[in-house]
Amino acid sequence: MFGYYLDLALHSLGRNKILTALMVLAIAVGIGASMTTLTVVHLLSGDPLPGRSQAIFYPQVDADPKNKDSSEPLDMLDYRSALDLWSAKRADRQVMLVQSTVRLNTDDAGKPAVMMPMLSATADFFSMFNVPFRYGGPWSEQDDAARARVVVITDDLNQKLFAGENSVGRVLRLRSSDVRIVGVLKPWRPSPQFYAIRGGRFAAGDTSDFYAKPEDVITPFFTGLDVNDGNFQQFTCWQMPAHPGHLQDSPCVWVALWVQINDATHVAAYRRFVADYAAQQQAIGRFTHSGNTRMRSLMGWLDFNGVLPSNVRLQAWLAVAFLAICLVNMVGLLLAKFLRRSGEIGLRRALGASRAAVFAQYMVESGLIGLIGGVCGWLLTMAGLWFIRQQPVAYADLARLDVPMFLLTFVAAIGASLLAGALPAVRACRVVPAWQLKSL
Amino acid sequence: MQIKPILSALRRHKAGTFLIAAQIALTLAIVCNALFIIQQRVAHLSEPTGIDEPNIFVIKSEWVGAPAPDQADAQMRADLQALRQLPGVQDATPSNSYPLRGDGWDDAVRLKPDQAQDSSGSTIYFADEHFIDTLGLKLIAGRNFRAEEVGHMDMRYKLAPPLVMITKALAERLFPGDTAVGKTIYLIGGPATVVGVVEMLQAQSVEHWASDFAYRAVIIPERLNVSLGTFYIVRARPGQLDAAMQAAAKALFAQNPRRVINDDDGVLSFSEVRSRAYERDRGMAILMGVICVVLLAITAAGIVGLTSFWVGQRRKQIGVRRALGATQLDVLRYFMTENLLISCGGVLMGAVLAIAINLWMVTRFEMHRLSLMYLIVGVVLLLLLGQGAVLAPALRASRVPPVEATRSV
Numbered sequence: 147m148f149g150y151y152l153d154l155a156l157h158s159l160g161r162n163k164i165l166t167a168l169m170v171l172a173i174a175v176g177i178g179a180s181m182t183t184l185t186v187v188h189l190l191s192g193d194p195l196p197g198r199s200q201a202i203f204y205p206q207v208d209a210d211p212k213n214k215d216s217s218e219p220l221d222m223l224d225y226r227s228a229l230d231l232w233s234a235k236r237a238d239r240q241v242m243l244v245q246s247t248v249r250l251n252t253d254d255a256g257k258p259a260v261m262m263p264m265l266s267a268t269a270d271f272f273s274m275f276n277v278p279f280r281y282g283g284p285w286s287e288q289d290d291a292a293r294a295r296v297v298v299i300t301d302d303l304n305q306k307l308f309a310g311e312n313s314v315g316r317v318l319r320l321r322s323s324d325v326r327i328v329g330v331l332k333p334w335r336p337s338p339q340f341y342a343i344r345g346g347r348f349a350a351g352d353t354s355d356f357y358a359k360p361e362d363v364i365t366p367f368f369t370g371l372d373v374n375d376g377n378f379q380q381f382t383c384w385q386m387p388a389h390p391g392h393l394q395d396s397p398c399v400w401v402a403l404w405v406q407i408n409d410a411t412h413v414a415a416y417r418r419f420v421a422d423y424a425a426q427q428q429a430i431g432r433f434t435h436s437g438n439t440r441m442r443s444l445m446g447w448l449d450f451n452g453v454l455p456s457n458v459r460l461q462a463w464l465a466v467a468f469l470a471i472c473l474v475n476m477v478g479l480l481l482a483k484f485l486r487r488s489g490e491i492g493l494r495r496a497l498g499a500s501r502a503a504v505f506a507q508y509m510v511e512s513g514l515i516g517l518i519g520g521v522c523g524w525l526l527t528m529a530g531l532w533f534i535r536q537q538p539v540a541y542a543d544l545a546r547l548d549v550p551m552f553l554l555t556f557v558a559a560i561g562a563s564l565l566a567g568a569l570p571a572v573r574a575c576r577v578v579p580a581w582q583l584k585s586l
Numbered sequence: 587m588q589i590k591p592i593l594s595a596l597r598r599h600k601a602g603t604f605l606i607a608a609q610i611a612l613t614l615a616i617v618c619n620a621l622f623i624i625q626q627r628v629a630h631l632s633e634p635t636g637i638d639e640p641n642i643f644v645i646k647s648e649w650v651g652a653p654a655p656d657q658a659d660a661q662m663r664a665d666l667q668a669l670r671q672l673p674g675v676q677d678a679t680p681s682n683s684y685p686l687r688g689d690g691w692d693d694a695v696r697l698k699p700d701q702a703q704d705s706s707g708s709t710i711y712f713a714d715e716h717f718i719d720t721l722g723l724k725l726i727a728g729r730n731f732r733a734e735e736v737g738h739m740d741m742r743y744k745l746a747p748p749l750v751m752i753t754k755a756l757a758e759r760l761f762p763g764d765t766a767v768g769k770t771i772y773l774i775g776g777p778a779t780v781v782g783v784v785e786m787l788q789a790q791s792v793e794h795w796a797s798d799f800a801y802r803a804v805i806i807p808e809r810l811n812v813s814l815g816t817f818y819i820v821r822a823r824p825g826q827l828d829a830a831m832q833a834a835a836k837a838l839f840a841q842n843p844r845r846v847i848n849d850d851d852g853v854l855s856f857s858e859v860r861s862r863a864y865e866r867d868r869g870m871a872i873l874m875g876v877i878c879v880v881l882l883a884i885t886a887a888g889i890v891g892l893t894s895f896w897v898g899q900r901r902k903q904i905g906v907r908r909a910l911g912a913t914q915l916d917v918l919r920y921f922m923t924e925n926l927l928i929s930c931g932g933v934l935m936g937a938v939l940a941i942a943i944n945l946w947m948v949t950r951f952e953m954h955r956l957s958l959m960y961l962i963v964g965v966v967l968l969l970l971l972g973q974g975a976v977l978a979p980a981l982r983a984s985r986v987p988p989v990e991a992t993r994s995v
Contacts, residue, residue, distance in 0.1 A: 165891055261846075456951050468880075474609045479888065481892075
């Protein structure tokens with residue numbers, strides 16, 4: 147029966163090509179717009195560390211004397227607090243990290259020096275965040291302590307400098323220090339760049355920079371402080387730092403601390419440890435208050451920072467409204483199309499077709515329109531994502547259709563057209579045969 | 587024109603009527619809000635900087651090997667001299683930043699040294715005595731810096747210049763209804779006397795967070811010596827921008843090759859600076875524009891489709907009307923009026939929906955309230971669209987011959 151209905155549907159679609167084209171266009175444009183924006187939302191709001199994120203936490207204490215117990219603590223840590231919490235090694239893994247801009251000089255006399263972002267982190271960074279290596283591997287904890295002049299570079303930089311060869315053992319010149327490459331990463335593109343997120347509450351929704359690529363140059367934490375001394379940026383300070391750019395003893399927050407706690411039962415203990423640390427710092431007079439320590443989980447921290455840019459959310463809402471209009475449009479057109487064939491319906495009913503059969507026939511026709519619309523909508527989605535990749539936003543390179551969203555395109559297109567077809571099909575199967583036959 | 591028969595006909599086509607009205611309502615609601623967003627972005631795009639944009643370009647010169655402050659200052663003075671000697675260059679000035687750059691030094695301004703609440707936020711521009719001539723600023727009160735008043739400082743020192751110039755917007759904020767020249771303001775490092783007021787100079791950031799002090803700036807008579815590098819703002823002679831841009835980078839390398847001037851953003855004309863600063867706003871405005879056009883097209887197509895169906899369905903009735911003496915114009919007018927009635931219902935619903943959506947966006951996306959003008963423009967636009975869309979099917983209806991009435995009765 148399905149085959150027969152399909153045949154009828156094809157016939158009917160061919161009969162009024164303009165009306166068919168209009169409906170296909172409506173579905174395609176609605177699906178194209180909403181799938182483009184929903185794909186972006188889907189890519190930007192995923193879990194950057196699936197399977198691991200629930201064990202990752204972001205402890206915060208508040209050294210700012212201008213704050214009170216009732217205020218949110220500052221988004222980053224001062225050097226002393228970060229170092230104390232990190233050195234206690236109370237979590238399964240812990241990472242201190244800081245970002246800066248460094249000048250990279252190449253051996254090539256012909257190539258000019260370039261400024262590039264650098265990440266300086268302690269050794270656990272790679273194992274804690276599942277960072278994949280192509281060549282070599284991470285440095286050791288001893289390298290951290292010894293301030294070893296070593297570096298890990300990304301696949302991108304390796305392609306650029308060494309044409310993708312195994313560059314382990316080669317030397318880069320960062321500012322005026324030589325550092326030896328110990329590892330080269332595989333392509334690694336977390337979305338968002340979760341370990342560097344902070345200050346989202348001050349961004350007024352303009353958070354697209356949270357989706358930047360990881361830094362191309364990654365050095366051990368203390369090595370970075372040495373190599374790029376004088377070039378570190380504070381998140382904020384409560385007094386002018388004595389030596390801007392060198393922030394180790396400054397009244398500034400500028401270091402991020404991440405910890406991994408595998409056993410959920412130990413989370414409360416670590417929370418208590420952070421609170422006790424703050425209380426102890428208050429007791430020795432370094433903090434003015436200690437009641438506002440925090441320890442959000444990774445996803446909680448992303449939420450708190452409102453990582454999804456408000457432009458993206460706005461576009462998604464618009465696109466869904468757009469789809470709704472396209473659907474209303476399609477309901478109208480289908481109604482017109484189906485009821486125009488009232489005579490035919492009357493004939494079929496008179497010859498013994500049940501209402502269910504008529505309903506099924508028209509739903510098959512709607513579904514077919516949805517399928518064609520889905521194919522066109524998929525093409526439009528690809529075009530839309532291409533357009534987004536041309537935009538000057540940090541997440542541009544992420545905008546690609548993955549398999550679930552590809553399937554969703556067709557499910558949504560067919561689902562939407564069946565929904566749109568339901569009312570006209572119900573009206574069609576209510577056609578009274580006798581009236582129609584009389585007027586034939 | 588009789589409205590009653592149209593209404594009674596519509597009552598027999600409830601579903602179709604409702605669908606057209608609903609589509610018009612939704613389209614109105616979305617288009618109004620989209621137009622409003624476009625307008626806000628475009629207004630943002632066209633905010634003036636207050637400087638002579640067509641002739642200005644900016645050079646970012648990075649030092650090699652972190653020179654000491656005195657060394658950097660000597661280099662800056664030599665560079666400026668080299669730049670000012672170029673034939674295509676009218677004037678040049680060093681600065682830490684410039685309007686639309688995005689980030690730089692923003693700081694608090696106070697009126698008393700021990701004031702708890704800041705009087706205003708402000709952009710801090712470091713400058714020399716050539717600053718206002720280079721940027722083409724208009725001095726509206728007081729005087730410019732004198733050459734001997736311009737010093738230099740590095741990041742180790744607190745910001746405490748003896749005298750400053752400020753913008754009119756900042757002067758009005760600090761000393762409403764009073765002259766600012768001769769008054770004292772407190773920067774983070776100490777007091778400074780205002781010697782001059784310039785008409786207009788935009789802050790370095792046009793982002794949302796800086797909108798509180800968009801045109802408030804303090805101009806400091808110091809060359810800021812930073813170990814990383816500096817900006818030079820250069821004003822070319824009219825019509826010689828391109829030549830001056832090329833000559834300037836060459837002249838700097840000739841002066842001292844130990845520096846980095848990036849290929850892609852080392853030398854930027856101000857029109858490039860502007861387009862970089864507003865890239866995202868422009869993208870959003872274009873997207874909204876495309877959405878509006880496509881929506882209107884889809885709505886129009888829907889109206890054409892449904893009305894055509896109605897015309898087809900009613901051929902016989904139309905034939906009867908024609909046979910009973912109705913003119914072609916009467917039939918045309920019938921369908922036009924019918925559409926107008928449906929559209930009016932639609933825009934009424936749509937207006938309510940548009941306001942509701944706007945109120946929701948105000949709470950979620952930091953939008954402003956929708957101005958009534960947009961609603962009126964949207965309503966007129968959709969009524970015209972409806973009339974335009976219905977014209978073709980209505981004309982076809984009016985051409986139905988009276989003889990249709992006699993067929994297959």
